[in-house]
Amino acid sequence: MDDYVFRRPKNVAAWSLKAKERPLVVGNAPYAMPPAGHVSIQVFDVAINPIDWLMQEGDLFGLKYPNILGLDVAGEVFEIGEDVSDFHVGQRVIAHCNGYSVNNPVHGAFQKYSIVPAHSVAELPYGIPTSVGVVLPLGISTAAAGLYQKGFLALPFPSEKPDKLDRAVIVWGGSSSVGSCCIQLAVASGLDVITTASPSNFAYCKKLGAKRVFNYHDKHVEDDIVKELEGKTVAGAYHAVGADGAIQACARIVDRCKGKAIVVTVRGVPDDGMPSSVRAKSISSSSIFENEVGPYIWRKFLPKALESKTIVPAPEPLVVGEELRSVQLGLDKQKAGVSAKKVVITNIS
Known part of the structure; x- marks a missing residue:
């Protein structure tokens, strides 16, 4: 000893x-x-x-x-x-x-x-x-907390060969650390990803798997995203990063689309400016280790996904x-x- x-x-x-x-x-x-x-x-x-x-x-x-x-x-x-x-x-x-x-x-x-x-x-x-x-690490956990937990977006768990679903998810701030993980995980769950970024990061977001990228500075960005999502069932919106007002923008978009009227956010939920029909929830990355999400993402999915380059x-x-x-x-x-x-x-x- x-x-x-x-x-x-x-x-x-x-x-x-x-x-x-x-x-x-x-x-x-x-x-x-x-x-x-x-x-x-x-x-x-x-x-x-x-x-x-x-x-x-x-x-x-x-x-x-x-x-x-x-x-x-x-x-x-x-x-x-x-x-x-x-x-x-x-x-x-x-x-x-x-x-x-x-x-x-x-x-x-x-x-x-x-x-x-x-x-x-x-x-x-x-x-x-x-x-x-x-x-x-933190990006993966935070993304998973909003995408997969019950009571949040509750997407199907990701896999290396996902079934393609006729659903879409909005990721506000796709070039951020959390947004980058959100895009890849949601694509691995079979969803189309509609995201926002500055024009200099459009190609970056598309390389990660985003179907369409919109400029969050554009004054018509909400209308443009709603038009892009016509005919699609929306699984909700993930607010990964963004200036004041971004959470409300996400809420107004999902309120106008077919599907789940929910916004999950890495920030606190604002007290005003939210449509009454939209539910908003704040994310805690550590919460995934209190349920099945954390062990699935970290032990079952991520090691193989890194090997196959499903996640980069x-x-x-x-x-x-x-x-x-x-x-x-x-x-x-x-x-x-x-x-x-x-x-x-x-x-x-």
């Missing part, structure tokens, strides 16, 4: 020492053995999401401090907890960390070794660099630095805004 303990690796993290304090401080961190149902991941790369800088600036969930932020990691399985039989040490993986939901720093992303529930880990094919695969990592990584000392730079870069890119920090370990 002494020899086992002695060989525990040295862990280092980019610490958030206090609520609403910057910058992150790089320092030693405890290495935690994975409990039952979890794996320890040696982190090679991390990706930055809007929620990460919002957590640093606003302490949205009232975390205990000091803490370790971050959700998206890619690397190798370092150690396996009990009751985990479908991974092996050294396996290349991507993972959605759950540090925010469990309020425990050992589960945060911004460290060399992170503890992650096995049901939110997916094998990464050798043809995909970890610095590329790391763009997916998108958007492209924007590498802004190396090592944990660069994570604060990544947070600041994400806050400043990026288009059809996801901020990535490489060479963590």
